[in-house]
Amino acid sequence: MHDIKAVRAEPAAFDAAMARRGLPPVAERLLALDEARRGAITALETARAEKKRRSKEIGALKGRGEHEEADRLIAAMNAGEQSGEQGAAAAEAALTAALEVLPNLLDPEVPDGPDETANVVLHQHGEPPRPNFAPRQHFELGESLGLMDFAGAAKLAGARFTVLRGALARLERALGQWMLSLHADEHGYTEHSVPLLVNDATMYGTGQLPKFAEDLFRTTDGRWLIPTAEVPLTNLARDEILAESALPLRMTALTPSFRSEAGSAGRDTRGMLRQHQFWKVELVSVTAPEASAEEHERMTACAERVLTGLGLVWRRVLLCSGDTGFSSARTYDLEVWLPGQGAWREISSCSNCRDFQARRMRARYRGADGKVKGLVHTLNGSGVAVGRALIAVMETHQQADGSILVPEVLRPWMGGIERIG
Incomplete structure (x- = not known):
């Protein structure tokens, strides 16, 4: 706003x-x-x-x-x-x-451009591997292992859902738990368990309503399924006057996310890249205005550590004006290289919304003298999307025989399993 x-x-x-x-x-x-x-x-x-x-x-x-x-x-x-x-x-x-339907003002350093073709790669970690065999896509690997069932999911719920079994279901759980613990124990984010259903005011506070109602799922009693834990986490500051000494607030949660994927007909119809329901570890920070730029860099680095820990090839991208989200002033996308697709795909977005959401939420802060100093700044980022991390791990660590090596950081969460095959 x-x-x-x-x-x-x-x-x-x-x-x-x-x-x-x-x-x-x-x-x-x-x-x-x-x-x-x-x-x-x-x-x-x-x-x-x-x-x-x-x-x-x-x-x-x-x-x-x-x-x-x-x-x-x-x-x-x-x-x-x-x-x-x-x-x-x-x-x-x-x-x-x-x-309320006008997007946030862009940071001056955001490059102008109509779409993702004008995004700027700032840094790349690692080089795309060149295996001596033809790498397969995640859905080919999962189906050949008998651990990824799209037909069964379609019978239960329709398109854009997946049933995982056995070791892949456990690998998905391991990814979420490891990432959540990493951010809570080492990166200083306070773990939260939040509602998956929220009211109109909560969706309005972070900018989903009224402009993006078609992207959401609504229940018959007027609540909304959250598209990301950013929504409930950020709204904890709604109508609050926070003590400056308590800032920054750093919060994290592992939740399912629900998205209608309106306008995505025909895009990524195979596999689990674009789903109606998926797990995600979310990072949210609430800061004083002068600290938000530094917090944005810190948050993005926390998400990058996840990708490095999983042994993935990734890069940081500064989004251009035509690709930056409605509520964001400046966004970094983290993209991973998927050998099966032979392409870079987004796995995390880390955004500084500045006071745009705070004005909608009436979220303010006061100094040590008790006087209200103004609106807080809010930031959010994926730390990271669990489903896409699963895809990246499968395609990056696949072997010629169709088996998948489990990254070392996940093995304690997998009961010591080193290979899925």
Whole structure:
């Protein structure tokens, strides 16, 4: 959410910022809505002042026994105040509706570009392997081992679901537990167990509503299945005034994530790259504004350590303007090399949202003197997506005979199993 005061101060700069997102000029419309809102507030204040001013007159009428005229004036004053309240509320709602669908301002260092083709590779860890056999994709490996069942999942739930069995089911569990413990025990994130169903206000706070409702699953009682643990974790700061001394708050959770994948028809239909339901370890930080840039680097490094620990080839990518998410000011994607696909695929996104979500959530912080200093900054990142980590481990550590070597860091979580085959 944007501060209308900032738009009012520099409308041309705001339009230029939205143009980087591919949007037409909007400042003029926003300022017109703001003017209508301020006019409605003035009308309401005038009605309330008039009501207060005439209270003595109404008292005098009652004192003289002129109750009918007093009642008429009271009714007129109340009607004027009510009309003013309704007008102010409607004007406020109209401005909010226009602001809440606009994306965050981009960091100046974010490169301009229409899509992922303009993203910038900042660093690469390792080189894609060149095995002396034709590497297979994860679904070919999983099905040949009898441990990955897409037909059974389709019978149970439809497309974009997977049933894992035996050692692969255990490997998925091992990945989630190892990553969660790494972030909690070594990286200083506090482990959380959070609701998987949340209300409208929670989805609104992190920017999923109202713009992206079609990407979500909704229950019959009006709750929403979380698309990521970012949503409940970040909203723990909603309507709070946090002590500056308690910042940064670093939180992590391992949860299922649910996504409708609207608009993804025909994309990644084979295998488990793009699923309606998947496990993910999420990282969330709430910081003071001056600390968020450094926290962004730290969070991304925590996710990178996961990939290095699993023996994967990965790279850090700075997303361009056309590929940066709605709530983010700056995003790093971490991509892994998948030998079976012969391609780089995203496995983690780490984003600095600055005060964009905090303004929606009214999340603030106070200094040691007890005075409120302003809005916090929020950050989120995958630490990492468990399903995609499973895919990367399978394809990276596959052997010529179709077996899969278990990364050393996962073997304690696998009962000492070193190879799946």
